[in-house]
Amino acid sequence: MTEPDRPRRSGLRGFGHDGPSPWTDLDRPPLDAAVLRHDLLLPGGLWTALDVVEETGSTNSDLTARAKDGAAEGAVLVAERQSAGRGRLDRRWSAPARSGLFLSMLLRPTVPRERLGWLPILVGVSTAATLHRVSGVEVGLKWPNDLQVEHAGEERKLGGILTELTGEAVVAGLGLNVSLREEELPVPTAASLALVGAEVTDRTTLLRALLREFAELYGEWQAAAGDPQASGLLAAYTARCTTLGREVVVQLPGDRELRGEAVALDGDGRLVVRGADGARQAVGAGDVVHLRPQPRTG
Known part of the structure; x- marks a missing residue:
């Protein structure tokens, strides 16, 4: 069942009147911030503020500054375009305006710090759960946090996640390719929802559904004191993880490599790799390369 779409209101809320109208590309209309606030900023709910800006360098950087100034949990910052978006290992990327969802969430979890x-x-x-339910797209999770889809017979990256700790707060950033065309892809290994035939690509609908789903799962995780098993998070991730059961090379800090089979996640979310000698090693950070096709089930 998909999220109901609301009639789009007229006007250019949140945008200046200098420069091109955000409606110039009718395939990429602006987000409806008023509808999002109406539907998501509810008494007793997780979300406390939602701002949509036309452009910024990095939503993570902006929200981190707010966190240091004492902003409340539940603030969401969305950019129609990021000029200096950051991924893991401080990689930089950018995308055409309104071609994706580029957002950050300010969280102040009360779980033990080792479970962050x-x-x-x-x-x-x-x-991944939201995109499957709303858009009908099967999304896998490459450890630790790349969103993957199959396109043109191969695994492609649909989006990525970057979380940053600042004091007692966590800023969680998400970048998701929605309407990127083939010629706009930043690298040949990328994809977008439009390219894989998603049933729904309206960004207001997707963002509303994403934030609702996250708030529900975040509440369950907090209620379980961050325990990945009691909250069901470990099982949910394992079911969608495209890395487990694969032969991998993990590129570690210091130009080191670890080769073996990805066999499990440990209690801290680290990837457990079994080497050729049978020894197991848990990896907390690194780039993973899948060496053989994903095993088929059934």
Whole structure:
């Protein structure tokens, strides 16, 4: 069942009148911030503020500054375009205006600090579940937090997640390719919802559904004190993880490599790799390369 879409209101809320209208590209209308606030900023709910800006360098950087100034949990910042978006390992990327969802969420979790490593996994699980339910797209999760789809017979990256700790707060960023065309892809290994035939690509509909899903799963995770098993998070991630059961090379800091089979996640969300000698090693950070096709089930 998909999220009901609301009639789009006229006007250019949130945009200046200098420069091109955001309606110039009718395939990429602006987000409806008023509808999003009406539907998501509810008494007793997680979300407390939602701002949509036409352009910024990085929503994570902006929201981190707000967190340091004492902003409340539940603030969401969305940019129609990011000029200096950041991924893991401080990689930079950008995309055409209104071609995706580029947002950050300010969270102040009360779980034990050692369980905060599960937050990017929680963002990934909630995003994958939402896209499957709303858009009919099967999304896998490459460890630790890349969103993957199959396109042109191969695994492609649909989006990524970056979480950053600042004091007692966590800023969780999500970048999701929605309407990028083939010639607009930043690298040949990328994809977008439009390219894989998603049933729904309206960004207001998608964002509303994403934030609702995340709020629900985040509440369950908090209620379980961040326990990945008790909250169901470990099982949900394992079911969608495209890395488990694969032969991998993990590129580690310091130009080191670890080769073996990805066999499990440990209690801290680290990837457990079994080497050729049978020894198991848990990896907390690194780039993973899948060496063989995903095993088929059934």
